[in-house]
Amino acid sequence: MHLWLPLLIGTAVAASSNSTPTVPPHHGTVLRRDTVSERDYDPHITIDIPTISIPKITIPPVTIPTLSLDLPSNTCTPTIAPDKNGWVPASECNALYLYYPSLEAAVAFSVLFGFLMVSHFIQATVHKTAFVWVILMGATWECIGFVIRAVSTRDQQSTTLATMTQLFILLSPFWVNAFDYMVLARMIHYFLPERRVGIFKPSLLATIFVFLDLGSFIIQLVGGSMAGAGQPQDQMTKGIHIYMAGIGIQEFFIVLFFIIAIQFHRKMLHYDRTGIFTGLKTKWRRLLYALYVSLVFITVRIIYRLVEFSSGNNASNSIPYHEWYMFAFDAFPMLLAIGVWNVVHPGTVLQGPDAKMPASGIRRICCFGCDRQRQKGMERIPDESRSRDEIMLAIRGRAAS
CATH class of the missing domain: 1.20.1070 (Rhopdopsin 7-helix transmembrane proteins)
Incomplete structure (x- = not known):
């Protein structure tokens, strides 16, 4: 269909003006834009432009893994405050002595x-x-x-x-x-x-x-x-x-x-x-x-x-x-x-x-x-x-x- 588009445009222009030389139909002929004026425009001419269908492109979601640092955690949670010398019972996680040193x-x-x-x-x-x-x-x-x-x-x-x-x-x-x-x-x-x-x-x-x-x-x-x-x-x-x-x-x-x-x-x-x-x-x-x-x-x-x-x-x-x-x-x-x-x-x-x-x-x-x-x-x-x-x-x- 797109091969006849230049021929149709050329025929319409030749019919509307005797001063314009007739452009012989030729396969693949393209009219220059500056040769067509507003008076040459015919609203009764319709051009059937085919619809181009672009398929839908689906991009899969990208999953970024969670970053984590394997740092030692402080598992010691004292429950009893040390006395004035720093002593805590042996059951406490921060006890350095299992008895009260003399x-x-x-x-x-x-x-x-x-x-x-x-x-x-x-x-x-x-x-x-x-x-x-x-x-x-x-x-x-x-x-x-x-x-x-x-x-x-x-x-x-x-x-x-x-x-x-x-x-x-x-x-x-x-x-x-x-x-x-x-x-x-x-x-x-x-x-x-x-x-x-x-x-x-x-x-x-x-x-x-x-x-x-x-x-x-x-x-x-x-x-x-x-x-x-x-x-x-x-x-x-x-x-x-x-x-x-x-x-x-x-x-x-x-x-x-x-x-x-x-x-x-x-x-x-x-x-x-x-x-x-x-x-x-x-x-x-x-x-x-x-x-x-x-x-x-x-x-x-x-x-x-x-x-x-x-x-x-x-x-x-x-x-x-x-x-x-x-x-x-x-x-x-x-x-x-x-x-x-x-x-x-x-x-x-x-x-x-x-x-x-x-x-x-x-x-x-x-x-x-x-x-x-x-x-x-x-x-x-x-x-x-x-x-x-x-x-x-x-x-x-x-x-x-």
Whole structure:
């Protein structure tokens, strides 16, 4: 239809005007707009323009997902206001102590451990036993732990104070244990003519057990940090399990060390019967028994912590809900494990050239250059070697007789 539209327009224009030349019909002819005027318009001519139908386009609705931030929510809703010291009952979600901690007990043990700390410092100075700095660190950590605990009893909502006192008290046995290992190594070097127990020379014994103790210390440090006061329950549970593994490993090493100490004890009984020990070396028993006492009380403390943590943290386990357990089975045993070395100080027995161990890796770490024998190329004093040979000859002669 649209092809005939120009032809119809051209025919109409030719009929209305003789002056306008007739435009021959031609397929596809388009008239210029300026050739058609208003007088050429005929209202009787109708043009049928077809209707164009455009289909409806439907755009599906776009759904934008809801954005959400997965932030930890504070599920703690206290129902009881803390008292002037920050205490709330154990049933409250913001309770850092499951009992009302005693300021007096914390101050008392701060003073006791402080006394042992000062005593060890004085004794180490008098007897010139610089390796005693290790046991001095143990007493210092216990003292600091209970000083912070005393402060924490008056600010019981402070997570920082509660965590610090827990870490110092839980980790201080590491130093005492390491000191026990070092004392036995020096006793082997000082008393035994062959200066070894089985395959263990003094330096090797001290190196192995001190580094094993250090490994258990790191495990306990990780667990104790995770189980700090105010942490989420699942993290506290995981931290307690890690800490228990650390002290379990520590006790395993103590048992192995006990076996070596017993072997040393048997050798000492044998040499003592030969009568070769004179002077200070006749006091070997008091030093060895002090070692046993220290190790036993560390073991008591470890067993207590294992029982406490393995029994859970609910009402069925009464240990975390009563403070006296901690003082009776942790603080007091550690007081004795450290204090026994004040009563029987190694410097009162381990004297003379035999008391100075030759330079070794662990001794460089634990003595900070304390002994003059650690000069380059010096391992033993010549008189020391001659006396050891004389002792061995005397033992063989008495055994033959």
